[in-house]
Amino acid sequence: MTPIMPKADAAELVVAARIRKKLSWSDIAAEIDAPLVWCVAALLGQHPMSAAQAERVCALLDLDAAVGESLQLQPARGIDPAMLSDPTIYRFQEALAVYGPAIKELIHEEFGDGIMSAINFNVDIRRRQDPDGDRVVVTFDGKFLDYRW
Amino acid sequence: MTPIMPKADAAELVVAARIRKKLSWSDIAAEIDAPLVWCVAALLGQHPMSAAQAERVCALLDLDAAVGESLQLQPARGIDPAMLSDPTIYRFQEALAVYGPAIKELIHEEFGDGIMSAINFNVDIRRRQDPDGDRVVVTFDGKFLDYRW
Amino acid sequence: MTPIMPKADAAELVVAARIRKKLSWSDIAAEIDAPLVWCVAALLGQHPMSAAQAERVCALLDLDAAVGESLQLQPARGIDPAMLSDPTIYRFQEALAVYGPAIKELIHEEFGDGIMSAINFNVDIRRRQDPDGDRVVVTFDGKFLDYRW
Amino acid sequence: MTPIMPKADAAELVVAARIRKKLSWSDIAAEIDAPLVWCVAALLGQHPMSAAQAERVCALLDLDAAVGESLQLQPARGIDPAMLSDPTIYRFQEALAVYGPAIKELIHEEFGDGIMSAINFNVDIRRRQDPDGDRVVVTFDGKFLDYRW
Amino acid sequence: MTPIMPKADAAELVVAARIRKKLSWSDIAAEIDAPLVWCVAALLGQHPMSAAQAERVCALLDLDAAVGESLQLQPARGIDPAMLSDPTIYRFQEALAVYGPAIKELIHEEFGDGIMSAINFNVDIRRRQDPDGDRVVVTFDGKFLDYRW
Amino acid sequence: MTPIMPKADAAELVVAARIRKKLSWSDIAAEIDAPLVWCVAALLGQHPMSAAQAERVCALLDLDAAVGESLQLQPARGIDPAMLSDPTIYRFQEALAVYGPAIKELIHEEFGDGIMSAINFNVDIRRRQDPDGDRVVVTFDGKFLDYRW
């Protein structure tokens, strides 16, 4: 009996295969017909894949079955704290520090006492062209949940 | 000579006046013709207001000039760490922990090596109606900045 | 214009009045016809009360209107970290440290990939008599939310 | 002489065998006739098993004797701090942050000065069907211990 | 209505009165017929006193009724973290760092899987004369609690 | 040349051998004629053993000479912070949080300005029978050291 390959190891092998085969994340997402951000998050270890999805990813990337088994495992979700200071990720932290309390005020004004779900939730990222420089547009879209006793 | 009123104290007075006068954040933003999230963030102490904006806010809310002076002050930006565990704000933290590395991968795939600016940046929040329960939709929109030596 | 009384100050006044008037938490919950744990949490600053609830609490406890105004305020939720090491609260932390991963496994086995909501949620506490010493029974009851993109 | 297999390694092998053999946690608990949450916690390393229990688990899962030896070891209890931000576990933390002080007040009101034991203690988890969505119900049940000099 | 005096403020007043009246802690403990360490801990804010005890302490020390009311309050127990580096207290921390795991081994060897209660518990401190220099002898005495599901 | 086996590795081998040979810690302490708590602490890596002691321990437990060499090494003392939240050890932490400042007051009252040494120091642990449940009695006994310039 051997342990299941840790999801972090599976993610490293996916990343290596993706680069060496010169595939984009979109190519992989298209192969399994999944939303792009969800697919990348799942391959990096944040969501379990179905057996079918895991098999098609492994076939596309020539990865062996141990990777596919790992991709189906229920994850313990979260981020390596060191990643939070990577500048590309940190800017989102900073935006949350500057605008978080304002967003909270406006959620309560519009919806009442409750939260945006992070579970019934999706994220979208796209490029918006702009003559002053193209823009990264990231949309967080979650069901409103009101405090309900 | 007295110190300028701290922005946190000014924010508390703005909040108190807004509630007692039964004004919405949108009413205030409309009065000064400013984007909604920007306006709330500024009144909570994260952006300096112009003299004209500060005066109109104080007039609308019957606040005295010391509040207006404070609203114009250049802020030291950031969030009280205790606020990060408020559930309404925490869900954004959690979403960043789950999807941050995926967002990073996709920014680099689409734009190359760089970041979404948090300075040349805006946030929008809106309600999207949905038969399964309305949704909170928050859009982060920042200029892409590539690493350029 | 004065700021709204902080919820922590209102809570201290509620606690003082409750003790001096020799009322139990149950007396107060009965007065406003609210669930017991919800009522205590609200008075300690974790939920906003309706105007009617706040007024009846203030009338019962002879507290002035500034307390009632504070009780209706939208809270920033959370706990003073120092409270987490109070032995009565710490035992719940410890139970979570010992049984949290097991609970996670069993939620996933029974419900699939998702969480127990802490928003659509209630808590109940009761005494269960036992010849070996009575027991504290605390029940967390939250809607299951599955990860849904 | 070799060291005893760390309980974390034993837990990984148990998890891998359980998945590959398509057994549920309940199947294992039934095999050793133990309460479900206790059994999962023990297999994840939080309780020592008896020799008989360890042997039957290893027989059921085809694990070798080194795993069984490890399962009998007295544990150093606790949780990897990174696990506390897994969303499924975090919601319990959040509930404790919101309701912990209220629970403390009510324990003292009902029982006097003391605590719920986390040692003479059990946890139960069950699904409660509900037309608005099934619910996760977790019950903490511990003997009351009064401060007694 | 005024809040109840915080236990930390009451403790400061007790300490000041004790010093100015040249009373020892033993004098106070004798007055209320309580164990010495318990009494000092209670006056420093770690245990609630009965009304009778609080009154006699206030009478002995000429403190007003607000102090007595505070002494009866249910405490939130714990220590200011800064105090843990005071050398007199730190040596106990250090002893726990050096001998804690050995004590754990021996509790399990002698008693089985469980803990020493810190609730059904008392502490005693005494001077032991020794030709090489007198010794501080502190005894922790707690009921053994075995893990019992 | 190879490095000396780390004391943590030596401790793991001692623990494994002790369990497999069904020896108690007392058996080992008796073999080397050392105080019980000291002996366990030393074997867990907190004190250097003499060459003679190390040899007799290795002989008793059938451990090879590399373990004996490690047991004689001067230690870097301290505890893995994760161990501090093990419930059996944590209760001592909690007792220190609740009673530490009281103990400090009483040391100063009885001895003047100074500390209990944690170096010229011993710990004893014993079982005290009690009809209400046997008790763990742990005695810290250290030389008083007064601040002396």
Next chain:
Amino acid sequence: MTPIMPKADAAELVVAARIRKKLSWSDIAAEIDAPLVWCVAALLGQHPMSAAQAERVCALLDLDAAVGESLQLQPARGIDPAMLSDPTIYRFQEALAVYGPAIKELIHEEFGDGIMSAINFNVDIRRRQDPDGDRVVVTFDGKFLDYRW
């Protein structure tokens, strides 16, 4: 006898006076004939001023003598940790995280084993015009100190 005004309070009064009198930091630096960054740092509490400098600052800003006394006080230097996440300051932190080890390599290659002094040290900040947007140029200039036993 009153304490000397804390340097943080003096800094707040200097900032308030500077803004209300519509003076720039350069105006103040010119008045006391001091380097610009040094002058601002000193007024914010990081360097002691001479009596003559402090008097001229107070005269220029109509501040009373207590401010001047404070400005001459020997400081305890350092930064409020909350300021480190202000975006304007954080970018320097980030640059240090990205380039610090490279700077270390190059200091050792060019100068040998040692450091850039932060004591025999000055900082200059200037605007450099650039058609792609003006630039902030900050120069750290410190004496090299080699490790010398």
Next chain:
Amino acid sequence: MTPIMPKADAAELVVAARIRKKLSWSDIAAEIDAPLVWCVAALLGQHPMSAAQAERVCALLDLDAAVGESLQLQPARGIDPAMLSDPTIYRFQEALAVYGPAIKELIHEEFGDGIMSAINFNVDIRRRQDPDGDRVVVTFDGKFLDYRW
């Protein structure tokens, strides 16, 4: 399939080869015609290199292709926190603690509300000869970005 060599491992091999071949960092930067600080930062893992640059570095240093593949990988940027207390790096931290708020004031005075970019940014380090001891001169040069909604 094997994972891509971690950038930290590639950096160690670059450092080892550079020392054993007695090449300076300048020699390497010259070989790939890149700015010196950028080149060292990239080789230490903070910037991706182009394929051509990576190949020439590997050729110069006799490193195999796996190193070159790693050097082209998109990095997760940041610093090992332990490095921040290395004295050569710490002096920059200290300078930021002492002068950071002053630099912030002067950026706002000169440029308005905004930041120095750490992305459109370069660093230069040079030796300035001085009769009192040569000086390390480090220049941070970043585009000013104003807060722009």
Next chain:
Amino acid sequence: MTPIMPKADAAELVVAARIRKKLSWSDIAAEIDAPLVWCVAALLGQHPMSAAQAERVCALLDLDAAVGESLQLQPARGIDPAMLSDPTIYRFQEALAVYGPAIKELIHEEFGDGIMSAINFNVDIRRRQDPDGDRVVVTFDGKFLDYRW
């Protein structure tokens, strides 16, 4: 009854009086015939003074009796963590980080297993003239204490 003045407040008043009366720390130490470092540490709140010492200090500095009462109070010793990053104090921290393990090795080589006492201990600071720049010489002198069970 009023609380005893906190030692931090007494220290601020001593510092203010010392500066305004243009007395040196040596003048005060001479007045009470105490070692210089001990005297400064005591006045900053780290040692209790005798009644006679406290009175003479107050007479010399024209401070009222409440300061004298505070100076006699048994202290809770320790340092404000913010002070540890003041550069003058930090250099000692840095020296300890660089040389601490070497000092430990040499204490054990010369004295055996034990420590330098920080209680039976004194510190001396003096200027040593040197043509290359005068030097600060700080001597820590503590009794060796061997681990003795």
Next chain:
Amino acid sequence: MTPIMPKADAAELVVAARIRKKLSWSDIAAEIDAPLVWCVAALLGQHPMSAAQAERVCALLDLDAAVGESLQLQPARGIDPAMLSDPTIYRFQEALAVYGPAIKELIHEEFGDGIMSAINFNVDIRRRQDPDGDRVVVTFDGKFLDYRW
């Protein structure tokens, strides 16, 4: 190509060889004619050795050339935080907590505004015989550096 042996690994081999060959640190320092504390610190990884020194150490201790190469490497200086709570090292930390602010006051009184260098610096440790028990005397001797713009 292999990486250079980490200095921590080299230090472990030096320690092992020193013990097995029954050499004292003084023997090694004498062999390379270096100050004792400097030599130990260098061998533990805090200073680079010259090629000649490294070779003589390796010859004396029969260590192979890879150790010698490592000893010459430029170090990243600092201490494993876990070592700071080793009692032998902690006492220096404690002394700094108790006397640090007093030392700072006296450096400023004697030398003006500046610091003791930790770079142009040496440490000496010696035994001073004393009828009440021998003493550890550690002298920190660093050049005074005044703040000089």
